[in-house]
Amino acid sequence: MVIDSRKIRELEKKARQVRLMIVEMLARAGSGHPGGSLSSTDILTALYFSVMRHRPNDPDWPDRDRFHLSKGHCCPALYAVLALQGYFPKEELTRLRQLGCILQGHPDRHTPGVDVCSGSLGQGLSVALGMSLAARVSGRDYRTYCLLGDGEIQEGNVWEAAMAAAHFHCDNLCAIVDYNNYQIDGRVSDVMALEPLADKWRSFGWYVQAIDGHNMAAIIKALEGTKKVKERPSVIIAKTIKGKGVSFMENVADFHGRVPNKDETSLAIKELS
Amino acid sequence: MPELLYQRDVYGQTLVELGRRCADVVVCDADLSGSTRTAFFGKEFPQRFFNFGVAEQNMMATAAGLASCGKVVFASTFAMFASGRAWEQIRNTICYSNLDVKIVATHAGVTVGPDGASHQALEDLAIMRAIPNLRVIVPCDGPETREAVLAAFETPGPFYIRLGRAKVPTIEGRQPFVLGKGALLADGKDVALIACGVMVLEVLKAREELAKKGISAQVINMASVKPLDEGLVRRAAAGTKGLVVCEEHSVTGGLGSAVAEFCAENGPARMAFIGVRNKFGQSGAEPDLMKEYRLTASDIVAAAQRLLSSQ
Numbered sequence: 001m002v003i004d005s006r007k008i009r010e011l012e013k014k015a016r017q018v019r020l021m022i023v024e025m026l027a028r029a030g031s032g033h034p035g036g037s038l039s040s041t042d043i044l045t046a047l048y049f050s051v052m053r054h055r056p057n058d059p060d061w062p063d064r065d066r067f068h069l070s071k072g073h074c075c076p077a078l079y080a081v082l083a084l085q086g087y088f089p090k091e092e093l094t095r096l097r098q099l100g101c102i103l104q105g106h107p108d109r110h111t112p113g114v115d116v117c118s119g120s121l122g123q124g125l126s127v128a129l130g131m132s133l134a135a136r137v138s139g140r141d142y143r144t145y146c147l148l149g150d151g152e153i154q155e156g157n158v159w160e161a162a163m164a165a166a167h168f169h170c171d172n173l174c175a176i177v178d179y180n181n182y183q184i185d186g187r188v189s190d191v192m193a194l195e196p197l198a199d200k201w202r203s204f205g206w207y208v209q210a211i212d213g214h215n216m217a218a219i220i221k222a223l224e225g226t227k228k229v230k231e232r233p234s235v236i237i238a239k240t241i242k243g244k245g246v247s248f249m250e251n252v253a254d255f256h257g258r259v260p261n262k263d264e265t266s267l268a269i270k271e272l273s
Numbered sequence: 274m275p276e277l278l279y280q281r282d283v284y285g286q287t288l289v290e291l292g293r294r295c296a297d298v299v300v301c302d303a304d305l306s307g308s309t310r311t312a313f314f315g316k317e318f319p320q321r322f323f324n325f326g327v328a329e330q331n332m333m334a335t336a337a338g339l340a341s342c343g344k345v346v347f348a349s350t351f352a353m354f355a356s357g358r359a360w361e362q363i364r365n366t367i368c369y370s371n372l373d374v375k376i377v378a379t380h381a382g383v384t385v386g387p388d389g390a391s392h393q394a395l396e397d398l399a400i401m402r403a404i405p406n407l408r409v410i411v412p413c414d415g416p417e418t419r420e421a422v423l424a425a426f427e428t429p430g431p432f433y434i435r436l437g438r439a440k441v442p443t444i445e446g447r448q449p450f451v452l453g454k455g456a457l458l459a460d461g462k463d464v465a466l467i468a469c470g471v472m473v474l475e476v477l478k479a480r481e482e483l484a485k486k487g488i489s490a491q492v493i494n495m496a497s498v499k500p501l502d503e504g505l506v507r508r509a510a511a512g513t514k515g516l517v518v519c520e521e522h523s524v525t526g527g528l529g530s531a532v533a534e535f536c537a538e539n540g541p542a543r544m545a546f547i548g549v550r551n552k553f554g555q556s557g558a559e560p561d562l563m564k565e566y567r568l569t570a571s572d573i574v575a576a577a578q579r580l581l582s583s584q
Contacts, residue, residue, distance in 0.1 A: 127366060134339045134344055156330070
């Protein structure tokens with residue numbers, strides 16, 4: 001497909017805005033996961049602002065494309081995107097992680113636009129598989145997208161789901177691995193290596209694309225490409241940078257689960273503004 | 274002779290009935306569809322039946338995804354694997370999301386028989402009962418199984434329904450199952466015998482034995498373990514000198530614990546517990562196992578007598 005370069009520039013601008021919102025909401029909340037939120041921002045922006053069919057004012061529309069954030073700890077990125085789309089007022093972002101808020105520390109169904117809870121890693125690809133099978137049972141043509149963390153796919157449940165999605169020929173299912181190569185305890189390759197990752201998915205029967213997860217044109221091209229794949233599920237292995245967009249957070253494992261302090265926040269906002 | 278039925282046969286037949294009634298009914302299994310009888314549904318509705326192979330965690334989380342799209346999902350395997358292997362998928366993905374997944378687990382308790390301890394779930398009620406939003410039902414016979422499955426279908430939200438492996442006699446004179454309600458099967462003033470599942474038959478036998486000894490026992494079928502019929506427990510505690518709670522399950526965390534929790538907070542009752550005490554099961558014939566683990570009518574009689582004599 002031909003990708004309009006103006007549209008790409010708009011999406012890049014939107015992603016920058018999402019990153020700024022992530023830093024601001026996490027700094028205010030005082031806890032949360034900036035690293036993976038920032039690494040997955042471009043993917044989420046592409047999905048919600050270009051690729052997916054959805055209606056923010058009708059979150060239960062039966063024909064909407066489904067998105068499931070399996071790496072639930074990166075919900076600040078999802079919350080920012082949903083707020084920008086109008087699923088709920090942007091002011092809600094200021095109450096992230098507070099008692100009684102609609103934006104929990106990990107996604108749950110208090111948030112308009114979230115269909116199933118996540119946060120406990122390894123279960124989301126199964127949830128997405130269920131959504132994909134439901135489309136088949138109902139004769140609907142929506143697609144299901146699922147964002148996985150790289151550390152997350154060390155969970156065995158992910159590979160049970162991978163086996164089943166190929167067995168059931170779920171070509172309406174697309175997984176994206178946010179491959180930033182950091183997990184809480186350090187580099188994924190040191191903690192529990194995943195390579196050869198593309199071969200693993202291929203051997204499970206998936207259509208595999210490996211891309212730069214911060215190249216908006218590449219993300220759009222890969223996601224749109226999965227719509228044409230027949231008889232098998234698709235996975236996009238998106239090579240990303242943990243903490244992408246904030247110089248001192250990039251590739252720093254510490255920022256997996258630590259929010260910036262006051263000085264760091266000012267610096268980050270300056271970089272993103 | 275009362276009619277003997279496999280609860281799982283009735284479950285399979287009820288699924289087919291529901292499948293015909295509602296196009297949104299979807300059934301999942303994990304390589305045990307012949308044993309759980311979900312295969313009955315799979316044969317008639319292959320497009321709405323998914324066998325996930327030996328992968329219970331994936332089955333449960335996938336069931337959640339299906340339910341999030343408006344399906345009423347029945348997910349079945351043996352009680353051991355349904356509750357144990359996939360507990361966290363049930364807790365975090367099905368129940369936290371409060372989705373329409375009806376877990377119907379078969380082959381619970383020691384009456385699994387020769388397969389032995391690895392397959393005899395004795396802790397499932399404890400770990401399922403602790404999960405918010407989840408209703409926990411233990412039907413006592415074939416017809417009650419059908420009623421419980423229909424109630425689960427008609428009631429939004431997640432359920433755990435526990436069935437046995439063996440054929441069980443149909444209990445005569447039983448009232449229809451109502452979610453959150455127990456049923457007084459027989460009245461009595463000295464002691465109340467509260468039971469669920471296969472133990473309902475045992476307490477009915479125990480009542481006859483106790484009558485011969487001049488002890489009047491009331492019998493309560495408490496199929497709805499959660500929500501518990503607190504009013505009925507209160508009346509049983511007030512109307513007798515003590516409660517004997519009987520379950521084919523560990524005495525830790527199951528029906529006995531549910532009754533005890535209520536009684537401890539709302540006026541103490543003398544209680545005795547019939548159940549498995551800090552032990553795994555083992556291989557054997559069902560009647561021998563019931564004896565070995567002190568789950569028979571005579572064990573219940575002895576417990577009731579001890580309870581009354583220690584007043």
